[in-house]
Amino acid sequence: MKKLLSLLFTLVCFTAFAENKDNTDYMKQLSAVKSLSAEFKQVNNLKDYGEDIYTGKVYINMKEKALWDYIEPYSSWYLITNETIDHYDEINNQLVKMKAKDYKEYALLQVLMDFSQLSKSFTYEQKKNTLHLKPKSDAGLAYINIVFKDGLISEINSKDNTGNLTTISLSKVEIDKKISDSSFKKKLPGDVNIFNQ
DSSP: OOOHHHHHHHHOOOOOOSSSTOOHHHHHHHHHHHHEEEEEEEEEEEEEEEEEEEEEEEEEEETTEEEEEEESSEEEEEESSEEEEEETTTTTTTTEEEEEEOHHHHHHHHHHEEEEHHHHHHEEEEETEEEEEESSSSEEEEEEEEEEEEEEEEEEEETTTTHHHEEEEEEEESSSSSOGGGGGOOOOTTOEEEEOO
């Protein structure tokens, strides 16, 4: 669950390319994004537990759906829509199906599906190449920083209220290009255990 919460808090902050100008309004650019796909490397530094590293791909069609697809070190994915959250975990061979409205901890789902809502949930300050975000309400998160390099987003780092750090590096980012429906479809093993919550 902590992995997903970190994801949701950081995933809302993926963004489009930025012009290489000092006066670029990154929050305005976030609001204009219609779709995004990228490869990612996620490093979680869990206080008192050490470091976990994950890699995979992310696909988002704004206001519609998002897929966070872990490939390494094992298969795990979250398919999120405005109504549902499906989580598959290869280690436990299970799919958990949830209604988004029933889960308070997923309050940022609407933001995830519509970046233009970011300013409603976060206060923000832009300094040079970094956008600093702080949640307006206690959501278990201390901050999110989005770092840009050469006009492109290069890193998203966040810290939760217990001191856990998450750093996400993006590569092969594509903005506002059509994402096929097949990108959001994941094949499940025939013997998968399905739980409805």
